[in-house]
Amino acid sequence: MHHSIELKDVYVRLGHVSVLEGVDIEAKPYEFISVVGANGAGKTTLLKVVNGTLRPFKGQVSVLGHDLFQFKNLDFLRRDIGLVPQKSNSNRFPILVEEAVLIGRYGKIGFMQRPKEVDWDKAYEAMKIAGISQFSKKLVHELSGGERQKVALARALAQEPSILLLDEPTTYLDSKSQSEIMETIHTIHHQRGLTTLLVSHDSRLVEQYSDKIYLLKEGKGYLIK
Numbered sequence: 001m002h003h004s005i006e007l008k009d010v011y012v013r014l015g016h017v018s019v020l021e022g023v024d025i026e027a028k029p030y031e032f033i034s035v036v037g038a039n040g041a042g043k044t045t046l047l048k049v050v051n052g053t054l055r056p057f058k059g060q061v062s063v064l065g066h067d068l069f070q071f072k073n074l075d076f077l078r079r080d081i082g083l084v085p086q087k088s089n090s091n092r093f094p095i096l097v098e099e100a101v102l103i104g105r106y107g108k109i110g111f112m113q114r115p116k117e118v119d120w121d122k123a124y125e126a127m128k129i130a131g132i133s134q135f136s137k138k139l140v141h142e143l144s145g146g147e148r149q150k151v152a153l154a155r156a157l158a159q160e161p162s163i164l165l166l167d168e169p170t171t172y173l174d175s176k177s178q179s180e181i182m183e184t185i186h187t188i189h190h191q192r193g194l195t196t197l198l199v200s201h202d203s204r205l206v207e208q209y210s211d212k213i214y215l216l217k218e219g220k221g222y223l224i225k
């Protein structure tokens with residue numbers, strides 16, 4: 001079976017900073033992998049590599065059995081990768097929560113097509129799972145940071161990807177909500193048969209949910225669980 005995510009000896013330089021220096025990370029299908037590390041360790045950078053938005057100058061990246069850098073256009077792959085970013089930029093213009101979540105369906109709806117009933121159903125189902133149904137008619141920029149993070153999660157769920165990438169999904173949440181959202185993510189991971197890669201600075205929070213944990217430090221990845 002193809003490994004869902006595989007990074008081999010990956011090197012990334014940003015400006016004058018050498019961020020990743022020979023990282024090896026592997027997530028098999030249906031595994032829940034966490035990558036922990038301090039601020040600036042390169043966690044977000046790593047997710048950009050997996051997502052194909054950042055190209056390493058050395059190393060191999062394979063996602064769902066495809067060697068990422070053989071392709072000019074990665075849209076076909078991104079449709080299958082749900083990303084919950086560290087900071088969402090959906091607050092730049094006024095948009096309803098339900099519309100923000102529906103954006104997750106665009107890859108399936110197709111260019112210039114109108115959403116169908118099934119797309120709205122999927123969006124509403126995702127909002128329910130993320131616990132934001134009561135905010136559906138609110139504007140995203142009226143929500144708190146933690147609530148917006150749940151919108152980003154709902155959008156990724158509405159997309160129905162097979163790989164879920166999460167960048168610090170609990171940053172803005174209080175401790176009760178942190179555990180709740182981790183439970184939710186873990187449940188979805190199993191129910192939908194996802195391969196999940198979560199990055200976080202908080203190794204204690206991810207410990208019990210992760211099949212494997214890597215520590216990212218000084219440009220290298222160390223398997224610590």
Ligand SMILES: Nc1ncnc2c1ncn2[C@@H]1O[C@H](COP(=O)(O)OP(=O)(O)OP(=O)(O)O)[C@@H](O)[C@H]1O
Nearest residue numbers: 014015017019038039040041042043044045046201
């Ligand atoms: N566009 C850029 N140009 C130059 N350096 C960058 C750029 N983006 C990030 N960096 C640097 O790369 C390093 C890794 O950044 P990255 O955002 O991947 O860290 P992180 O582990 O996600 O940190 P945090 O926990 O704060 O989110 C940092 O030292 C950062 O300053």
Ligand SMILES: [Mg+2]
Nearest residue numbers: 043044045086
């Ligand atoms: Mg980051």
